[in-house]
Amino acid sequence: xxxxxxxxxxxxxxxxxxxxxxxxxxxxxxxxxxxxxxxxxxxxxxxxxxxxxxxxxxxxxxxxxxxxxxxxxxxxxxxxxxxxxxxxxxxxxxxxxxxxxxxxxxxxxxxxxxxxxxxxxxxxxxxxxxxxxxxxxxxxxxxxxxxxxxxxxxxxxxxxxxxxxxxxxxxxxxxxxxxxxxxxxxxxxxxxxxxxxxxxxxxxxxxxxxxxxxxxxxxxxxxxxxxxxxxxxxxxxxxxxxxxxxxxxxxxxxxxxxxxxxxxxxxxxxxxxxxxxxxxxxxxxxxxxxxxxxxxxxxxxxxxxxxxxxxxxxxxxxxxxxxxxxxxxxxxxxxxxxxxxxxxxxxxxxxxxxxxxxxxxxxxxxxxxxxxxxxxxxxxxxxxxxxxxxxxxxxxxxxxxxxxxxxxxxxxxxxxxxxxxxxxxxxxxxxxxxxxxxxxxxxxxxxxxxxxxxxxxxxxxxxxxxxxxxxxxxxxxxxxxxxxxxxxxxxxxxxxxxxxxxxxxxxxxxxxxxxxxxxxxxxxxxxxxxxxxxxxxxxxxxxxxxxxxxxxxxxxxxxxxxxxxxxxxxxxxxxxxxxxxxxxxxxxxxxxxxxxxxxxxxxxxxxxxxxxxxxxxxxxxxxxxxxxxxxxxxxxxxxxxxxxxxxxxxxxxxxxxxxxxxxxxxxxxxxxxxxxxxxxxxxxxxxxxxxxxxxxxxxxxxxxxxxxxxxxxxxxxxxxxxxxxxxxxxxxxxxxxxxxxxxxxxxxxxxxxxxxxxxxx
DNA sequence: TTAGGGTTAG
Numbered sequence: 001x002x003x004x005x006x007x008x009x010x011x012x013x014x015x016x017x018x019x020x021x022x023x024x025x026x027x028x029x030x031x032x033x034x035x036x037x038x039x040x041x042x043x044x045x046x047x048x049x050x051x052x053x054x055x056x057x058x059x060x061x062x063x064x065x066x067x068x069x070x071x072x073x074x075x076x077x078x079x080x081x082x083x084x085x086x087x088x089x090x091x092x093x094x095x096x097x098x099x100x101x102x103x104x105x106x107x108x109x110x111x112x113x114x115x116x117x118x119x120x121x122x123x124x125x126x127x128x129x130x131x132x133x134x135x136x137x138x139x140x141x142x143x144x145x146x147x148x149x150x151x152x153x154x155x156x157x158x159x160x161x162x163x164x165x166x167x168x169x170x171x172x173x174x175x176x177x178x179x180x181x182x183x184x185x186x187x188x189x190x191x192x193x194x195x196x197x198x199x200x201x202x203x204x205x206x207x208x209x210x211x212x213x214x215x216x217x218x219x220x221x222x223x224x225x226x227x228x229x230x231x232x233x234x235x236x237x238x239x240x241x242x243x244x245x246x247x248x249x250x251x252x253x254x255x256x257x258x259x260x261x262x263x264x265x266x267x268x269x270x271x272x273x274x275x276x277x278x279x280x281x282x283x284x285x286x287x288x289x290x291x292x293x294x295x296x297x298x299x300x301x302x303x304x305x306x307x308x309x310x311x312x313x314x315x316x317x318x319x320x321x322x323x324x325x326x327x328x329x330x331x332x333x334x335x336x337x338x339x340x341x342x343x344x345x346x347x348x349x350x351x352x353x354x355x356x357x358x359x360x361x362x363x364x365x366x367x368x369x370x371x372x373x374x375x376x377x378x379x380x381x382x383x384x385x386x387x388x389x390x391x392x393x394x395x396x397x398x399x400x401x402x403x404x405x406x407x408x409x410x411x412x413x414x415x416x417x418x419x420x421x422x423x424x425x426x427x428x429x430x431x432x433x434x435x436x437x438x439x440x441x442x443x444x445x446x447x448x449x450x451x452x453x454x455x456x457x458x459x460x461x462x463x464x465x466x467x468x469x470x471x472x473x474x475x476x477x478x479x480x481x482x483x484x485x486x487x488x489x490x491x492x493x494x495x496x497x498x499x500x501x502x503x504x505x506x507x508x509x510x511x512x513x514x515x516x517x518x519x520x521x522x523x524x525x526x527x528x529x530x531x532x533x534x535x536x537x538x539x540x541x542x543x544x545x546x547x548x549x550x551x552x553x554x555x556x557x558x559x560x561x562x563x564x565x566x567x568x569x570x571x572x573x574x575x576x577x578x579x580x581x582x583x584x585x586x587x588x589x590x591x592x593x594x595x596x597x598x599x600x601x602x603x604x605x606x607x608x609x610x611x612x613x614x615x616x617x618x619x620x621x622x623x624x625x626x627x628x629x630x631x632x633x634x635x636x637x638x639x640x641x642x643x644x645x646x647x648x649x650x651x652x653x654x655x656x657x658x659x660x661x662x663x664x665x666x667x668x669x670x671x672x673x674x675x676x677x678x679x680x681x682x683x684x685x686x687x688x689x690x691x692x693x694x695x696x697x698x699x700x701x702x703x704x705x706x707x708x709x710x711x712x713x714x715x716x717x718x719x720x721x722x723x724x725x726x727x728x729x730x731x732x733x734x735x736x737x738x739x740x741x742x743x744x745x746x747x748x749x750x751x752x753x754x755x756x757x758x759x760x761x
Numbered sequence: 762t763t764a765g766g767g768t769t770a771g
Contacts, residue, residue, distance in 0.1 A: 341762080378762080380762080382763075383762050386763065412763080414762090416762095416764075419763090420763070420764070446764095448763055449763085451764040451765070452764050453764095454765095482765075483764055483765040484765085486765040487764085487766095490767095517766090518766045519765085520766090523766090528768095551767090552768085553768050555768090556768040559769095587769080589769085591768090591770075592768075592769050594770095595769065621769090622770080623769050623770050624769085625770080626770030626771075627769075627770045629770075630771070631770090658771085659770060659771045660770080660771085662771045663770070694771065
């Protein structure tokens with residue numbers, strides 16, 4: 001090696017080239033993509049073979065071989081010159097190749113031309129990496145020896161070296177090789193290769209420098225589709241070290257590519273848009289990206305638009321959704337079944353089911369040649385059916401399932417949507433019939449089917465049917481999950497059957513179905529509601545043991561529960577615990593405490609808590625004032641209650657609602673101030689606050705006390721007019737009062753009015 | 762494309 005280094009040190013670029021060693025094609029500026037072949041200079045195969053044969057057989061005596069000298073160096077302009085690249089390559093070993101290089105350098109009658117030497121070295125690099133494929137450091141040594149002698153790297157050598165070093169994870173060495181290449185010869189292929197390694201290695205800044213050179217308007221190496229794909233793949237799946245590339249930069253980059261007529265593939269564009277929509281607070285970057293590609297003439301297809309539509313929908317940018325759909329039509333971007341799915345789903349989510357049906361009918365209504373005609377699939381049918389069921393139009397949903405059969409078969413989801421629709425409409429029988437029907441049809445129910453029916457039964461007072469159904473399904477191999485248990489536990493808590501709820505909770509773990517946070521929350525709430533704070537605390541500690549956290553609402557439930565039990569110390573314990581867990585009390589927490597202190601008659605502390613609430617940046621709400629007003633009413637301080645009410649009304653920051661009026665009217669009536677109560681009802685009318693049954697009950701009770709029949713009749717008429725249903729309290733007041741006053745006829749027609757309105761409703 | 766829970770004033 002030292003010998004060759006010495007020889008090479010004396011090698012200089014020489015203007016007068018030996019014709020027979022020249023190889024003009026060696027430095028072809030832009031080899032074809034994707035893999036540039038080694039340059040193939042015009043050569044004489046017979047001559048090359050002859051030379052190699054001599055070199056191989058007279059291993060030790062090249063210097064004195066005249067034949068070799070003649071074949072290599074004679075100037076015969078009629079035949080093509082021998083190729084140094086091919087000869088070197090055919091020598092097979094690095095040692096021989098280097099020795100030959102040395103020989104040429106010292107025996108050539110005049111200095112060999114640089115391109116030929118470059119091509120010879122290209123062959124040496126190839127042999128070296130074949131000989132020692134796992135020794136990139138040896139290759140690097142060869143490269144450093146070589147570059148000391150100012151021989152230009154051929155593009156193939158450079159590509160080869162960059163690839164070898166890059167694959168070995170020596171990206172910095174790849175970069176060194178790249179810097180050795182004459183800038184005018186750094187073609188697109190070499191740059192793409194380096195770019196890929198730099199990005200994979202997380203050298204984002206170096207990568208961007210290479211990329212920037214490609215993206216300038218005047219460049220010998222413009223970006224191509226590969227460049228785009230390398231950059232996009234790296235940016236999309238980037239999770240490595242290295243500088244974070246902002247989303248603005250990504251969009252800017254794509255537009256720079258666009259100037260060179262290079263666009264992301266439809267798949268990449270869709271991935272990019274999805275990413276931009278998911279991460280940002282708005283979809284504006286994704287919007288700009290898509291429009292940039294459309295405007296510069298890139299290939300934009302429905303999936304990319306679908307991604308943006310989804311993002312716009314998530315950010316509730318409805319106008320933009322419409323605008324994009326109009327643009328798709330205008331630009332001839334054909335919507336697919338997913339596009340229609342997004343539109344229909346979106347309309348359904350906002351309960352605009354008639355419009356969803358309209359779109360649905362229009363999309364398939366066109367003739368077969370219509371470019372916008374798309375056949376709906378099962379998912380689309382299911383979306384519409386679910387939309388109909390969610391607004392209580394399950395009969396129409398059922399009809400749609402029959403229509404659906406002409407195009408595609410209903411599946412489990414179809415039935416689940418309909419079963420839920422009928423359950424929510426209290427038609428449990430119909431829901432069960434659908435369940436039987438699906439079984440007959442061979443559509444298998446899944447755990448969602450089970451849960452929908454169990455919940456439907458539970459919510460309509462059929463807990464034992466629900467349990468029976470659950471166990472029956474379990475016997476058939478359809479296991480429940482946390483959702484099933486939530487429905488049942490919640491139902492048993494509401495039915496005040498705490499033992500059964502706890503039993504189910506214990507049963508869960510036996511069934512290898514561990515409770516999730518919602519099961520714990522449900523149980524804590526149920527136990528607190530039942531006044532079983534010790535059990536609730538126990539479940540809370542079990543929950544924490546299982547690795548779940550209590551959240552602010554569940555702390556509020558417990559704090560409220562302890563307050564109702566008059567266990568302020570326990571409430572404070574919870575408060576301290578939630579703050580230790582890093583949770584701040586919210587408005588509900590403060591309202592709970594304000595309500596507790598004011599109801600205990602400690603108005604000083606109540607007001608202090610309220611000041612603290614305000615200083616924490618929380619705003620007292622109608623509930624806060626309601627708690628105070630209620631407590632002042634309870635202690636008979638109606639003046640203070642009315643003062644707060646007037647304060648609320650005048651500042652109108654917190655307009656009083658029906659509950660506030662109900663508290664005041666009830667208290668005023670109970671204190672014999674029926675006239676003021678009546679005037680509050682007028683205030684309600686003026687302010688557009690609707691009275692409800694409780695309002696009328698309180699007022700009627702007050703009127704009964706002063707036996708003001710005429711006023712009572714007026715109110716009864718108002719109730720009927722406003723379709724405000726009387727309840728058992730109303731009937732209790734009126735029955736006794738009106739019968740003793742001989743007004744049974746009035747009572748009868750009042751009740752009848754509701755029977756009529758109930759039947760027409 | 763389908764299923765579950767809990768909080769404060771009357």
